Amino acid sequence: MNAPRIALIGAGSTVFAKNLLGDILSFPELAGADIRLFDINQPRLDVTEQVAHRVASAVGARPTVTATTDRHRALDGADFVINMIQVGGYEPATVTDFEVPRQYGLQQTIADTLGIGGIMRGIRTVPVLADMSRDMERLCPDTLHMNYVNPMAMNVWGLARLSPRIRTVGLCHSVQHTASELADDLGIPVEEIDYLCAGINHMAFYLKFEHQGQDLYPRLMELARTGQVPPANRVRYEMLRRLGYFVTESSEHFSEYVPYFIKNGRDDLIEKFNVPLDEYPRRCVSQIGGWEDLRVKLQDPTEPLEVKRSVEYGSLIIHSIVTGQPRVVYGNVMNSPATGSGKLISNLPDECSVEVPCLVDRQGIQPTRIGHIPAQLAGLMQTNINVQALTVEALVTGNREHIYHAAMLDPHTSAELDLDQIWSLVDDLLERHGDFIPQALQAAD
Structure with a gap:
């Protein structure tokens, strides 16, 4: 492959783009990337463009950098597409998702x-990502789409x-971040830990967590039993x-x-388990408030x-595909691959x-067959998969009823309402989100 063509979609996420660009351009084989x-x-894009040149200078790279508000131009012929958009932003979308419930x-x-x-x-x-993906089918059909976007x-x-x-492969950082946290809790360098993890995104579990062949779970269980854990x-x-088993995603997410930790009128649970209600809005407000100083x-x-170098997998995947250097990363893929x-x-x-x-x-992304996971883990994951399945079904079929079904089966929502x-609640949210909701799922006049 010649200089790889890498499109960053949602590059106005300047700090995340900076980290990814630093990772990518630090590899000599990728230093001349397009x-x-x-x-x-446009204003956020302008900042990221300047930061991209500064990053390149800092690591001694000489990439070609193009900033554009034309999505087709960014995707045309791209070998890799890294997606980090947020549809609706903090305002109005995230605010609505918290205020109405x-x-x-x-x-x-x-x-x-x-x-x-x-x-x-x-x-x-999903509809916005699907629209982008249809552009990819036309403009860069052989690309690898790396999605960092939630859900x-x-x-x-x-x-x-x-x-x-x-x-498409979905990339997260919860596996590697949590491994580092647990290593810190145990006083062991994370690079000495061997682990195997599997499940669904934000609800994967470490099936193995070892140090020099020794199972570390007894030590983790002792910390849990004595309560000597970070709040x-x-x-x-x-x-x-x-x-x-220990779950990958943070306590505030999990x-x-x-249905066990957040219950209306149960402040004792919130205090006991240190659950940070409204955590994401607080982070957003803090980041927005500090943006101008950071931009300067x-x-x-x-x-x-x-x-x-960050812990993100994106640059490692690109480097391995370009150079052939084998690596193992954790990726989100379909449970039954197209390979059959x-x-x-x-x-x-x-x-x-x-x-x-x-x-x-x-050869690209080659998922590992895990086989059977412990029944209690699979059962808990299924409660989340039900919600995911019905949300996707609503989007694919245009059947609005499945949005209600998804909310009806959601563990936290169904435990409270x-x-x-x-x-x-679903009606109120769909109405408030307005044109952010696909036409087929909007209420009939």
Whole structure:
């Protein structure tokens, strides 16, 4: 492959784009890459373009950098597409996803993966990704689409139904981040840990967690038993006690995927497990409030620009495909690959998105067949898969009823609201989101 052509979609996410560009351009084999930056927000795009040149200078790379608000231009002939968009942004979409459920007494923490907020984000995001994917079918049919956008499982699943010709892998950082957290809890360098992880995005579990051949789970269980755990991880250590395995996603995320930790009127649970209600809006407000100062620093050539390798998989995948250097990453793919090689996780449904280790080399993404996972883990995952399946079905069929069904089966929503409340909540959210909702799913006049 000549200089790889890499399109960053949603490049106005400047900090994340900076990290990815630093990772990519630090590889000598990728230092001359053709980088296409696309966003619909011209001012943010302008900042990222300047940052891209600063990153290149910092690592001694000489890429071609093009910034454009023309999506077709960014995608044309791209070998790799990295997607990091947010449909509807913090305002109005995220604000709506928190404000309306709160009126029903339904509290959330992050609301981007599951729950009523995750359902709504999926409803407005999958169609946009599918539209982009149809552009890819025409402009770069052999590309590898790397999706960083949540709700990950719904997005990967929806694209598999709506645009199966494009190879898509969903990328997250919860597996590697959590491994580092657990290594810190145990006082062991993370590079010395051997682990095997599998499940669905944000609800994968470490099936193996070892140091020099020694099982580390007894030590983790002892931490859970004695309560000597970081306050931010109380939810996950409690689930370790109950399930026997540690989950990858953070406690603030996980607490809203199950019905056990957030209950209206149960402040004792919120305090006991340190559940940060409304955490995502707080983060957004903080980031928005600090953007102007950050922008000035990023654009100021006299300000030092730190460029260091992140834990994101995107650059590693590109480098392995370009050079043939084999690596293992964790990717989100369909449980029954198009190759017909059988299910990756045998006791999860054929048609769902799973997160498993994947070999990457010149042949691309090659998922690992895990086989059977512990029954209690598969059962818990199925409660989330039900919601994902019905949300995707609503999008594929245009049947609005399935949105109500998804909310009805959501573990947190169904534990808090009765059926009439759920139907009314869905109606209110769809109305408030307006044109962000596909026409077929909007209420009839």
